Amino acid sequence: MATTETMTLNMGPQHPSTHGVLRLVLELDGEVITKITPHIGYLHRGVEKLSEHRTYHQILPLTDRLDYLAPMSNNLGYILAVEKLMAVEVPERAETIRVIMTELTRLESHLVWIACHALDIGAMTVFIYAFREREAIMETYELISGARMTSNFFRVGGLSQDVPDEFVRKVSDFIDSMPGYLDQYEGLLTTNPIWLKRTIGNGVISAEDAIDFGITGPALRGSGVDWDLRRDNSYSGYEKYQFKVPVGENCDTFDRYKVRLIEMREACKIVRQGLDRLKPGPVLADNPQVCYPPKENVYNSIEGLIHHFKIASEGFPAPEGEVYQGVEAPKGELGFYIVSDGGNKPQRLRIRPPSFVNLQAIEKMAKGAMIADLVAVIGTLDIVLGEIDR
Amino acid sequence: MGVENPLGENIITTSLDALVNWSRKSSIWPMTFGLACCAIEMMATGASHNDLDRFGIIFRASPRQSDCIIIAGTVTKKMLPVIKTVYEQMPEPKWVIAMGACACSGGIFDTYSVVQGIDEALPVDVYIPGCPPRPEALLFGLMKLQDKIMKDKNSFGSAIGLGERIASAA
Numbered sequence: 021m022a023t024t025e026t027m028t029l030n031m032g033p034q035h036p037s038t039h040g041v042l043r044l045v046l047e048l049d050g051e052v053i054t055k056i057t058p059h060i061g062y063l064h065r066g067v068e069k070l071s072e073h074r075t076y077h078q079i080l081p082l083t084d085r086l087d088y089l090a091p092m093s094n095n096l097g098y099i100l101a102v103e104k105l106m107a108v109e110v111p112e113r114a115e116t117i118r119v120i121m122t123e124l125t126r127l128e129s130h131l132v133w134i135a136c137h138a139l140d141i142g143a144m145t146v147f148i149y150a151f152r153e154r155e156a157i158m159e160t161y162e163l164i165s166g167a168r169m170t171s172n173f174f175r176v177g178g179l180s181q182d183v184p185d186e187f188v189r190k191v192s193d194f195i196d197s198m199p200g201y202l203d204q205y206e207g208l209l210t211t212n213p214i215w216l217k218r219t220i221g222n223g224v225i226s227a228e229d230a231i232d233f234g235i236t237g238p239a240l241r242g243s244g245v246d247w248d249l250r251r252d253n254s255y256s257g258y259e260k261y262q263f264k265v266p267v268g269e270n271c272d273t274f275d276r277y278k279v280r281l282i283e284m285r286e287a288c289k290i291v292r293q294g295l296d297r298l299k300p301g302p303v304l305a306d307n308p309q310v311c312y313p314p315k316e317n318v319y320n321s322i323e324g325l326i327h328h329f330k331i332a333s334e335g336f337p338a339p340e341g342e343v344y345q346g347v348e349a350p351k352g353e354l355g356f357y358i359v360s361d362g363g364n365k366p367q368r369l370r371i372r373p374p375s376f377v378n379l380q381a382i383e384k385m386a387k388g389a390m391i392a393d394l395v396a397v398i399g400t401l402d403i404v405l406g407e408i409d410r
Numbered sequence: 411m412g413v414e415n416p417l418g419e420n421i422i423t424t425s426l427d428a429l430v431n432w433s434r435k436s437s438i439w440p441m442t443f444g445l446a447c448c449a450i451e452m453m454a455t456g457a458s459h460n461d462l463d464r465f466g467i468i469f470r471a472s473p474r475q476s477d478c479i480i481i482a483g484t485v486t487k488k489m490l491p492v493i494k495t496v497y498e499q500m501p502e503p504k505w506v507i508a509m510g511a512c513a514c515s516g517g518i519f520d521t522y523s524v525v526q527g528i529d530e531a532l533p534v535d536v537y538i539p540g541c542p543p544r545p546e547a548l549l550f551g552l553m554k555l556q557d558k559i560m561k562d563k564n565s566f567g568s569a570i571g572l573g574e575r576i577a578s579a580a
Protein backbone atom coordinates (compact mmCIF):
# COMPACT_ATOMS: atom_id res chain seq x y z
CA MET A 21 0.00 0.00 0.00
CA ALA A 22 1.27 3.40 -0.87
CA THR A 23 1.89 5.68 2.08
CA THR A 24 2.57 9.39 2.07
CA GLU A 25 4.89 11.13 4.45
CA THR A 26 5.60 14.74 5.08
CA MET A 27 9.09 16.04 4.56
CA THR A 28 10.94 18.28 6.99
CA LEU A 29 12.92 21.09 5.45
CA ASN A 30 15.21 23.50 7.20
CA MET A 31 15.13 27.08 5.96
CA GLY A 32 17.81 29.34 7.34
CA PRO A 33 19.54 30.66 9.33
CA GLN A 34 21.65 31.68 6.34
CA HIS A 35 18.92 31.74 3.74
CA PRO A 36 19.08 34.94 1.68
CA SER A 37 15.39 35.73 2.01
CA THR A 38 14.88 35.13 5.70
CA HIS A 39 16.05 38.70 6.35
CA GLY A 40 19.03 37.88 8.46
CA VAL A 41 19.25 34.92 10.70
CA LEU A 42 15.73 33.59 11.02
CA ARG A 43 15.46 29.84 10.91
CA LEU A 44 12.22 28.12 9.95
CA VAL A 45 11.67 24.41 10.13
CA LEU A 46 9.03 23.52 7.58
CA GLU A 47 6.95 20.43 7.25
CA LEU A 48 6.00 19.86 3.66
CA ASP A 49 3.45 17.78 1.87
CA GLY A 50 4.86 17.96 -1.61
CA GLU A 51 5.35 21.66 -2.05
CA VAL A 52 2.58 22.62 0.33
CA ILE A 53 3.49 23.77 3.80
CA THR A 54 1.73 21.95 6.62
CA LYS A 55 3.65 23.29 9.60
CA ILE A 56 6.11 26.10 10.29
CA THR A 57 8.25 26.29 13.41
CA PRO A 58 10.33 29.45 13.73
CA HIS A 59 13.60 29.09 15.61
CA ILE A 60 14.96 32.36 16.87
CA GLY A 61 17.86 33.49 19.00
CA TYR A 62 20.62 33.47 16.40
CA LEU A 63 21.16 37.15 17.01
CA HIS A 64 20.55 37.22 20.75
CA ARG A 65 22.97 39.83 22.02
CA GLY A 66 21.68 40.31 25.53
CA VAL A 67 20.63 43.94 25.10
CA GLU A 68 18.15 43.85 27.98
CA LYS A 69 20.70 42.37 30.35
CA LEU A 70 23.38 44.77 29.20
CA SER A 71 21.02 47.67 29.94
CA GLU A 72 20.89 46.74 33.59
CA HIS A 73 24.55 47.69 33.84
CA ARG A 74 24.38 50.99 32.01
CA THR A 75 23.25 54.40 33.13
CA TYR A 76 20.19 55.79 31.40
CA HIS A 77 22.26 57.84 28.95
CA GLN A 78 24.52 54.92 28.14
CA ILE A 79 21.67 52.62 27.10
CA LEU A 80 20.78 54.81 24.14
CA PRO A 81 23.44 53.47 21.73
CA LEU A 82 22.20 49.94 22.38
CA THR A 83 18.72 50.87 21.20
CA ASP A 84 20.13 51.98 17.82
CA ARG A 85 21.04 48.40 17.15
CA LEU A 86 17.69 46.77 17.91
CA ASP A 87 15.80 47.52 14.75
CA TYR A 88 18.76 48.68 12.74
CA LEU A 89 16.55 49.75 9.87
CA ALA A 90 14.87 52.34 12.04
CA PRO A 91 17.43 53.53 14.58
CA MET A 92 15.77 56.84 15.38
CA SER A 93 12.39 55.25 16.11
CA ASN A 94 14.05 53.01 18.67
CA ASN A 95 15.85 55.98 20.17
CA LEU A 96 12.58 57.86 20.42
CA GLY A 97 10.76 55.04 22.17
CA TYR A 98 13.46 54.64 24.77
CA ILE A 99 13.97 58.35 25.30
CA LEU A 100 10.25 58.96 25.75
CA ALA A 101 10.10 56.20 28.35
CA VAL A 102 12.96 57.75 30.31
CA GLU A 103 11.45 61.20 29.98
CA LYS A 104 8.17 59.86 31.32
CA LEU A 105 10.00 58.34 34.25
CA MET A 106 11.89 61.54 34.99
CA ALA A 107 9.00 63.87 34.07
CA VAL A 108 11.18 65.95 31.73
CA GLU A 109 9.63 68.54 29.44
CA VAL A 110 11.11 68.70 25.96
CA PRO A 111 11.49 72.01 24.07
CA GLU A 112 9.27 72.42 21.04
CA ARG A 113 12.07 72.59 18.49
CA ALA A 114 13.55 69.32 19.73
CA GLU A 115 10.17 67.66 19.55
CA THR A 116 9.63 68.83 15.96
CA ILE A 117 13.06 67.64 14.84
CA ARG A 118 12.34 64.31 16.48
CA VAL A 119 9.14 63.96 14.50
CA ILE A 120 10.89 64.89 11.25
CA MET A 121 13.65 62.39 11.87
CA THR A 122 11.39 59.53 12.94
CA GLU A 123 9.27 60.02 9.85
CA LEU A 124 12.37 59.99 7.66
CA THR A 125 13.30 56.83 9.50
CA ARG A 126 9.92 55.36 8.65
CA LEU A 127 10.62 56.14 5.03
CA GLU A 128 14.01 54.51 5.28
CA SER A 129 12.67 51.39 6.91
CA HIS A 130 9.90 51.05 4.36
CA LEU A 131 12.40 51.62 1.55
CA VAL A 132 14.50 48.71 2.72
CA TRP A 133 11.30 46.71 3.13
CA ILE A 134 10.17 47.34 -0.43
CA ALA A 135 13.68 46.65 -1.72
CA CYS A 136 13.97 43.29 0.01
CA HIS A 137 10.36 42.27 -0.47
CA ALA A 138 10.53 42.92 -4.20
CA LEU A 139 13.94 41.29 -4.49
CA ASP A 140 12.66 38.16 -2.77
CA ILE A 141 9.77 37.95 -5.18
CA GLY A 142 12.11 38.53 -8.10
CA ALA A 143 11.86 42.23 -8.95
CA MET A 144 15.48 43.30 -8.86
CA THR A 145 15.12 46.84 -10.15
CA VAL A 146 13.13 48.08 -7.18
CA PHE A 147 16.02 47.13 -4.93
CA ILE A 148 18.40 49.33 -6.91
CA TYR A 149 15.93 52.23 -6.92
CA ALA A 150 15.02 52.05 -3.24
CA PHE A 151 18.61 52.00 -2.07
CA ARG A 152 19.25 55.13 -4.12
CA GLU A 153 16.67 57.00 -2.04
CA ARG A 154 17.83 55.41 1.16
CA GLU A 155 21.24 56.88 0.51
CA ALA A 156 19.73 60.39 0.62
CA ILE A 157 18.21 59.68 4.04
CA MET A 158 21.51 58.28 5.25
CA GLU A 159 23.17 61.50 4.18
CA THR A 160 20.69 63.43 6.32
CA TYR A 161 21.54 61.19 9.24
CA GLU A 162 25.17 61.85 8.66
CA LEU A 163 24.60 65.58 8.38
CA ILE A 164 22.98 65.86 11.79
CA SER A 165 24.65 63.13 13.81
CA GLY A 166 27.85 62.19 12.00
CA ALA A 167 26.87 58.56 11.65
CA ARG A 168 25.10 56.92 8.77
CA MET A 169 23.09 54.33 10.61
CA THR A 170 23.69 54.20 14.31
CA SER A 171 22.87 57.84 14.89
CA ASN A 172 22.47 58.06 18.67
CA PHE A 173 21.18 61.59 18.16
CA PHE A 174 18.37 62.06 20.68
CA ARG A 175 19.06 62.76 24.31
CA VAL A 176 16.97 62.61 27.44
CA GLY A 177 15.43 66.08 27.40
CA GLY A 178 15.99 66.88 23.74
CA LEU A 179 18.71 66.38 21.15
CA SER A 180 22.45 66.00 21.37
CA GLN A 181 22.92 69.13 19.24
CA ASP A 182 21.01 71.45 16.98
CA VAL A 183 20.73 70.60 13.31
CA PRO A 184 22.99 72.45 10.83
CA ASP A 185 21.63 75.10 8.50
CA GLU A 186 21.53 72.91 5.37
CA PHE A 187 19.23 70.49 7.15
CA VAL A 188 15.97 72.16 6.17
CA ARG A 189 16.92 72.58 2.51
CA LYS A 190 18.23 69.04 2.21
CA VAL A 191 15.21 67.40 3.81
CA SER A 192 12.86 69.65 1.90
CA ASP A 193 14.47 68.72 -1.44
CA PHE A 194 14.25 65.07 -0.61
CA ILE A 195 10.62 65.26 0.44
CA ASP A 196 9.75 67.07 -2.77
CA SER A 197 11.23 64.37 -4.93
CA MET A 198 10.08 61.38 -2.89
CA PRO A 199 6.48 61.15 -4.24
CA GLY A 200 7.93 60.93 -7.75
CA TYR A 201 10.13 58.05 -6.70
CA LEU A 202 7.16 56.33 -5.10
CA ASP A 203 5.35 56.63 -8.42
CA GLN A 204 8.31 54.88 -10.01
CA TYR A 205 8.01 51.96 -7.61
CA GLU A 206 4.29 51.79 -8.19
CA GLY A 207 4.90 51.81 -11.91
CA LEU A 208 7.18 48.83 -11.50
CA LEU A 209 5.00 46.87 -9.13
CA THR A 210 1.37 47.89 -8.73
CA THR A 211 0.41 47.02 -12.27
CA ASN A 212 2.94 44.27 -12.76
CA PRO A 213 1.05 41.00 -13.39
CA ILE A 214 3.74 38.88 -11.74
CA TRP A 215 3.68 41.05 -8.66
CA LEU A 216 -0.11 40.93 -8.48
CA LYS A 217 -0.18 37.15 -8.89
CA ARG A 218 2.36 36.71 -6.14
CA THR A 219 0.77 39.09 -3.64
CA ILE A 220 -3.02 39.10 -4.07
CA GLY A 221 -4.57 36.46 -1.86
CA ASN A 222 -1.21 35.60 -0.31
CA GLY A 223 -0.70 35.54 3.47
CA VAL A 224 -4.26 36.34 4.45
CA ILE A 225 -4.94 37.03 8.12
CA SER A 226 -8.30 38.25 9.31
CA ALA A 227 -8.73 41.28 11.54
CA GLU A 228 -9.77 39.15 14.54
CA ASP A 229 -6.82 36.86 14.15
CA ALA A 230 -4.48 39.79 13.74
CA ILE A 231 -5.75 41.32 16.97
CA ASP A 232 -5.57 37.98 18.78
CA PHE A 233 -1.98 37.53 17.77
CA GLY A 234 -1.18 41.04 18.94
CA ILE A 235 0.04 42.12 15.52
CA THR A 236 0.69 45.83 15.18
CA GLY A 237 1.82 48.27 12.55
CA PRO A 238 1.18 48.04 8.81
CA ALA A 239 0.52 44.31 9.12
CA LEU A 240 -2.45 45.07 11.38
CA ARG A 241 -3.69 47.96 9.28
CA GLY A 242 -3.46 45.82 6.18
CA SER A 243 -6.10 43.62 7.80
CA GLY A 244 -8.43 46.58 8.08
CA VAL A 245 -7.93 47.54 11.72
CA ASP A 246 -7.69 51.29 12.06
CA TRP A 247 -5.09 51.60 14.80
CA ASP A 248 -2.07 53.84 14.85
CA LEU A 249 -0.36 54.89 18.06
CA ARG A 250 0.71 58.20 16.56
CA ARG A 251 -2.94 59.19 16.37
CA ASP A 252 -4.62 57.01 18.99
CA ASN A 253 -2.13 57.36 21.81
CA SER A 254 -0.25 60.37 20.70
CA TYR A 255 3.29 61.19 21.77
CA SER A 256 5.99 63.69 20.92
CA GLY A 257 3.45 66.19 19.63
CA TYR A 258 2.00 64.01 16.86
CA GLU A 259 -1.48 65.27 17.71
CA LYS A 260 -0.56 68.58 16.02
CA TYR A 261 0.03 66.95 12.64
CA GLN A 262 -2.53 66.07 10.01
CA PHE A 263 -2.10 62.70 8.41
CA LYS A 264 -4.20 59.83 7.17
CA VAL A 265 -3.93 56.32 8.54
CA PRO A 266 -4.35 53.93 5.61
CA VAL A 267 -6.13 50.62 6.12
CA GLY A 268 -6.48 47.62 3.85
CA GLU A 269 -9.52 45.51 3.05
CA ASN A 270 -8.49 42.11 1.79
CA CYS A 271 -6.00 41.31 4.57
CA ASP A 272 -3.45 40.01 2.05
CA THR A 273 0.12 40.81 1.08
CA PHE A 274 -0.99 43.22 -1.62
CA ASP A 275 -3.03 45.28 0.83
CA ARG A 276 -0.12 45.48 3.23
CA TYR A 277 1.99 46.64 0.32
CA LYS A 278 -0.52 49.37 -0.48
CA VAL A 279 -0.77 50.41 3.17
CA ARG A 280 2.99 50.82 3.43
CA LEU A 281 3.20 52.81 0.23
CA ILE A 282 0.49 55.21 1.40
CA GLU A 283 2.26 55.44 4.74
CA MET A 284 5.36 56.57 2.94
CA ARG A 285 3.44 59.31 1.19
CA GLU A 286 1.89 60.38 4.50
CA ALA A 287 5.33 60.39 6.11
CA CYS A 288 6.45 62.89 3.48
CA LYS A 289 3.50 65.12 4.40
CA ILE A 290 4.29 64.91 8.11
CA VAL A 291 7.90 65.86 7.43
CA ARG A 292 6.73 68.82 5.37
CA GLN A 293 4.47 70.00 8.21
CA GLY A 294 7.34 69.51 10.63
CA LEU A 295 9.65 71.65 8.50
CA ASP A 296 7.00 74.38 8.41
CA ARG A 297 6.67 74.33 12.19
CA LEU A 298 10.39 74.48 12.81
CA LYS A 299 11.14 77.62 14.86
CA PRO A 300 14.48 78.63 16.33
CA GLY A 301 14.90 77.82 19.99
CA PRO A 302 16.69 75.55 22.41
CA VAL A 303 16.95 71.85 21.63
CA LEU A 304 17.70 70.60 25.11
CA ALA A 305 15.58 71.02 28.24
CA ASP A 306 16.98 73.23 30.96
CA ASN A 307 17.12 70.49 33.54
CA PRO A 308 20.63 70.22 35.01
CA GLN A 309 19.81 67.13 37.01
CA VAL A 310 19.18 65.05 33.91
CA CYS A 311 20.56 66.81 30.84
CA TYR A 312 24.09 67.38 29.68
CA PRO A 313 25.29 70.99 29.92
CA PRO A 314 25.85 72.94 26.67
CA LYS A 315 29.25 72.28 25.13
CA GLU A 316 30.45 75.92 25.54
CA ASN A 317 30.07 75.59 29.29
CA VAL A 318 31.96 72.32 29.33
CA TYR A 319 34.91 73.79 27.49
CA ASN A 320 34.96 77.18 29.20
CA SER A 321 34.00 76.73 32.82
CA ILE A 322 35.00 74.36 35.56
CA GLU A 323 31.40 74.03 36.78
CA GLY A 324 30.29 72.96 33.33
CA LEU A 325 33.10 70.44 33.14
CA ILE A 326 32.22 68.94 36.51
CA HIS A 327 28.57 68.85 35.55
CA HIS A 328 29.36 67.05 32.30
CA PHE A 329 31.67 64.64 34.04
CA LYS A 330 29.09 63.84 36.67
CA ILE A 331 26.32 63.11 34.16
CA ALA A 332 28.63 61.10 31.91
CA SER A 333 30.09 58.95 34.66
CA GLU A 334 27.28 58.62 37.18
CA GLY A 335 24.17 59.44 35.22
CA PHE A 336 21.19 60.52 37.25
CA PRO A 337 19.08 58.69 39.80
CA ALA A 338 15.56 57.94 38.62
CA PRO A 339 12.60 57.87 40.99
CA GLU A 340 11.35 54.47 41.98
CA GLY A 341 8.56 53.15 39.80
CA GLU A 342 7.78 51.69 36.45
CA VAL A 343 6.83 53.19 33.10
CA TYR A 344 5.78 51.89 29.74
CA GLN A 345 6.00 53.89 26.56
CA GLY A 346 4.95 52.58 23.17
CA VAL A 347 5.67 54.29 19.88
CA GLU A 348 4.51 53.55 16.37
CA ALA A 349 7.76 52.31 14.88
CA PRO A 350 7.76 51.49 11.15
CA LYS A 351 7.13 47.84 11.95
CA GLY A 352 4.51 48.26 14.65
CA GLU A 353 4.24 49.10 18.31
CA LEU A 354 7.66 49.32 19.85
CA GLY A 355 7.44 49.50 23.62
CA PHE A 356 9.94 50.16 26.35
CA TYR A 357 9.11 49.12 29.88
CA ILE A 358 11.45 50.39 32.55
CA VAL A 359 11.45 49.31 36.18
CA SER A 360 13.47 51.62 38.39
CA ASP A 361 14.53 50.91 41.95
CA GLY A 362 15.71 54.45 42.54
CA GLY A 363 19.25 53.94 41.25
CA ASN A 364 21.03 55.41 38.25
CA LYS A 365 20.48 52.27 36.19
CA PRO A 366 17.22 50.55 35.37
CA GLN A 367 16.55 47.50 37.46
CA ARG A 368 14.91 45.91 34.45
CA LEU A 369 14.42 47.10 30.90
CA ARG A 370 11.98 45.15 28.83
CA ILE A 371 11.58 45.81 25.13
CA ARG A 372 8.41 44.93 23.28
CA PRO A 373 9.59 44.48 19.73
CA PRO A 374 6.94 44.58 17.01
CA SER A 375 8.68 42.03 14.78
CA PHE A 376 8.78 39.43 17.52
CA VAL A 377 5.05 39.58 18.01
CA ASN A 378 4.26 39.82 14.30
CA LEU A 379 6.41 36.80 13.52
CA GLN A 380 4.11 34.55 15.55
CA ALA A 381 1.46 34.86 12.88
CA ILE A 382 3.67 33.35 10.20
CA GLU A 383 2.21 29.88 10.52
CA LYS A 384 -1.32 31.21 10.37
CA MET A 385 -0.49 33.21 7.26
CA ALA A 386 1.52 30.67 5.29
CA LYS A 387 0.01 27.32 6.23
CA GLY A 388 -1.33 25.57 3.17
CA ALA A 389 0.66 27.78 0.83
CA MET A 390 3.61 26.85 -1.37
CA ILE A 391 7.18 27.36 -0.23
CA ALA A 392 7.66 30.18 -2.72
CA ASP A 393 4.73 32.02 -1.14
CA LEU A 394 6.33 31.72 2.27
CA VAL A 395 9.09 33.99 1.00
CA ALA A 396 6.48 36.60 0.17
CA VAL A 397 4.94 36.24 3.63
CA ILE A 398 8.29 36.76 5.34
CA GLY A 399 8.78 39.85 3.23
CA THR A 400 5.37 41.29 3.97
CA LEU A 401 5.74 40.81 7.71
CA ASP A 402 8.83 43.02 7.50
CA ILE A 403 10.70 41.45 10.36
CA VAL A 404 14.13 42.39 11.54
CA LEU A 405 16.04 39.93 13.62
CA GLY A 406 17.91 42.49 15.67
CA GLU A 407 14.79 43.32 17.62
CA ILE A 408 13.31 39.83 17.61
CA ASP A 409 16.32 38.32 19.36
CA ARG A 410 17.53 41.50 21.06
CA MET B 411 60.71 40.72 -21.01
CA GLY B 412 61.58 37.96 -23.48
CA VAL B 413 59.16 38.73 -26.27
CA GLU B 414 59.80 42.09 -27.86
CA ASN B 415 58.56 44.25 -30.66
CA PRO B 416 57.85 41.77 -33.52
CA LEU B 417 54.52 40.95 -31.92
CA GLY B 418 53.56 44.59 -31.65
CA GLU B 419 51.16 45.69 -28.95
CA ASN B 420 49.07 42.56 -29.04
CA ILE B 421 50.95 40.46 -26.54
CA ILE B 422 51.69 40.93 -22.89
CA THR B 423 53.94 38.66 -20.96
CA THR B 424 53.33 37.77 -17.37
CA SER B 425 53.81 34.97 -14.91
CA LEU B 426 51.14 32.33 -14.52
CA ASP B 427 50.81 33.17 -10.85
CA ALA B 428 50.13 36.80 -11.63
CA LEU B 429 47.54 35.78 -14.19
CA VAL B 430 45.74 33.48 -11.77
CA ASN B 431 45.90 36.03 -8.98
CA TRP B 432 44.64 38.75 -11.25
CA SER B 433 41.65 36.70 -12.32
CA ARG B 434 40.86 35.79 -8.75
CA LYS B 435 41.07 39.34 -7.47
CA SER B 436 38.94 40.64 -10.32
CA SER B 437 36.06 38.31 -9.60
CA ILE B 438 35.68 37.99 -5.87
CA TRP B 439 32.29 36.41 -5.28
CA PRO B 440 31.31 36.91 -1.67
CA MET B 441 28.68 34.92 0.11
CA THR B 442 25.56 36.93 0.97
CA PHE B 443 25.62 36.39 4.64
CA GLY B 444 24.10 39.17 6.68
CA LEU B 445 24.03 38.82 10.41
CA ALA B 446 23.03 42.20 11.79
CA CYS B 447 23.22 45.95 11.25
CA CYS B 448 26.47 45.76 9.28
CA ALA B 449 24.71 43.63 6.69
CA ILE B 450 22.52 46.58 5.77
CA GLU B 451 25.59 48.64 5.00
CA MET B 452 26.93 45.69 3.03
CA MET B 453 23.71 45.72 1.01
CA ALA B 454 24.03 49.45 0.57
CA THR B 455 27.56 48.92 -0.75
CA GLY B 456 26.27 46.41 -3.26
CA ALA B 457 23.37 48.63 -4.36
CA SER B 458 23.21 51.52 -6.74
CA HIS B 459 25.17 54.24 -5.02
CA ASN B 460 28.41 52.37 -4.42
CA ASP B 461 27.98 49.52 -6.88
CA LEU B 462 30.25 46.61 -6.10
CA ASP B 463 29.72 45.09 -9.55
CA ARG B 464 32.33 47.37 -11.05
CA PHE B 465 34.96 45.47 -9.04
CA GLY B 466 33.66 42.16 -10.35
CA ILE B 467 32.21 41.53 -6.92
CA ILE B 468 28.90 39.74 -7.21
CA PHE B 469 27.09 38.34 -4.20
CA ARG B 470 26.22 34.66 -4.39
CA ALA B 471 23.64 32.96 -2.25
CA SER B 472 25.43 29.63 -2.07
CA PRO B 473 28.73 28.97 -0.33
CA ARG B 474 29.64 26.50 -3.08
CA GLN B 475 29.90 29.36 -5.53
CA SER B 476 31.71 31.82 -3.31
CA ASP B 477 35.33 32.44 -2.53
CA CYS B 478 34.95 35.12 0.10
CA ILE B 479 32.79 35.42 3.17
CA ILE B 480 32.05 38.80 4.68
CA ILE B 481 31.12 38.36 8.32
CA ALA B 482 28.84 41.37 8.57
CA GLY B 483 27.41 41.63 12.04
CA THR B 484 27.31 40.19 15.51
CA VAL B 485 28.31 36.55 15.79
CA THR B 486 26.51 34.80 18.61
CA LYS B 487 27.40 31.50 20.16
CA LYS B 488 24.29 29.99 18.62
CA MET B 489 25.29 31.21 15.18
CA LEU B 490 28.95 30.23 15.26
CA PRO B 491 28.51 26.55 14.28
CA VAL B 492 26.43 27.65 11.31
CA ILE B 493 29.10 30.07 10.16
CA LYS B 494 31.74 27.38 10.47
CA THR B 495 29.65 25.01 8.37
CA VAL B 496 29.13 27.64 5.70
CA TYR B 497 32.83 28.42 5.68
CA GLU B 498 33.74 24.77 5.33
CA GLN B 499 31.35 24.43 2.41
CA MET B 500 33.21 27.06 0.44
CA PRO B 501 35.78 25.74 -2.04
CA GLU B 502 39.43 26.76 -1.84
CA PRO B 503 40.85 29.34 -2.23
CA LYS B 504 38.74 31.33 0.21
CA TRP B 505 39.06 34.53 2.16
CA VAL B 506 37.35 35.99 5.21
CA ILE B 507 36.53 39.63 5.88
CA ALA B 508 35.47 40.67 9.37
CA MET B 509 33.21 43.67 8.88
CA GLY B 510 32.45 45.89 11.82
CA ALA B 511 33.35 46.05 15.45
CA CYS B 512 31.21 43.05 16.36
CA ALA B 513 32.87 40.69 13.89
CA CYS B 514 36.32 42.02 14.76
CA SER B 515 36.07 41.99 18.53
CA GLY B 516 32.51 41.58 19.78
CA GLY B 517 31.96 45.33 19.65
CA ILE B 518 29.75 46.86 22.30
CA PHE B 519 28.17 43.52 23.11
CA ASP B 520 30.40 42.08 25.78
CA THR B 521 27.78 39.61 26.92
CA TYR B 522 27.24 35.95 27.63
CA SER B 523 25.86 35.19 24.19
CA VAL B 524 28.21 37.01 21.84
CA VAL B 525 31.42 35.60 20.37
CA GLN B 526 34.14 38.16 20.98
CA GLY B 527 35.42 38.30 17.42
CA ILE B 528 35.04 35.88 14.54
CA ASP B 529 38.80 35.30 14.54
CA GLU B 530 38.19 32.90 17.41
CA ALA B 531 36.91 30.50 14.76
CA LEU B 532 37.89 31.55 11.24
CA PRO B 533 41.18 32.84 9.76
CA VAL B 534 40.40 36.48 9.06
CA ASP B 535 42.18 38.20 6.17
CA VAL B 536 40.89 41.74 6.50
CA TYR B 537 39.45 43.52 9.52
CA ILE B 538 37.23 46.52 8.87
CA PRO B 539 36.58 48.69 11.92
CA GLY B 540 33.46 50.77 12.39
CA CYS B 541 30.02 50.36 13.83
CA PRO B 542 28.87 49.96 11.10
CA PRO B 543 31.74 50.65 8.70
CA ARG B 544 30.76 53.06 5.94
CA PRO B 545 30.36 51.58 2.46
CA GLU B 546 33.61 53.31 1.53
CA ALA B 547 35.31 51.42 4.34
CA LEU B 548 34.00 48.12 3.03
CA LEU B 549 35.20 49.05 -0.45
CA PHE B 550 38.62 49.86 0.95
CA GLY B 551 38.66 46.55 2.80
CA LEU B 552 37.82 44.69 -0.38
CA MET B 553 40.58 46.52 -2.23
CA LYS B 554 42.99 45.53 0.53
CA LEU B 555 41.90 41.96 0.01
CA GLN B 556 42.60 42.31 -3.70
CA ASP B 557 46.12 43.54 -2.89
CA LYS B 558 46.56 40.57 -0.68
CA ILE B 559 45.38 38.14 -3.33
CA MET B 560 47.87 39.64 -5.81
CA LYS B 561 50.70 38.68 -3.47
CA ASP B 562 49.79 34.98 -3.33
CA LYS B 563 52.55 32.59 -4.44
CA ASN B 564 52.15 29.34 -6.34
CA SER B 565 48.50 30.10 -7.20
CA PHE B 566 48.85 28.40 -10.57
CA GLY B 567 50.69 25.39 -9.21
CA SER B 568 48.12 24.78 -6.50
CA ALA B 569 45.31 25.17 -9.00
CA ILE B 570 46.67 22.26 -11.06
CA GLY B 571 47.46 20.22 -7.97
CA LEU B 572 51.15 20.97 -7.49
CA GLY B 573 51.89 21.98 -3.94
CA GLU B 574 50.16 24.47 -1.70
CA ARG B 575 49.18 28.05 -2.31
CA ILE B 576 51.32 30.30 -0.17
CA ALA B 577 49.30 33.21 1.14
CA SER B 578 51.15 36.39 1.87
CA ALA B 579 51.05 37.97 5.28
CA ALA B 580 48.96 40.90 3.99
Ligand code: SF4
Nearest residue numbers: 447483510511512541
Ligand atom coordinates in the same frame (compact mmCIF):
# COMPACT_ATOMS: atom_id res chain seq x y z
S1 SF4 C 1 29.55 46.46 14.48
FE1 SF4 C 1 27.90 47.84 15.08
S2 SF4 C 1 26.68 48.05 13.23
FE2 SF4 C 1 27.95 46.24 12.96
S3 SF4 C 1 26.73 44.52 13.67
FE3 SF4 C 1 27.92 45.24 15.40
S4 SF4 C 1 26.59 46.68 16.45
FE4 SF4 C 1 25.77 46.39 14.40
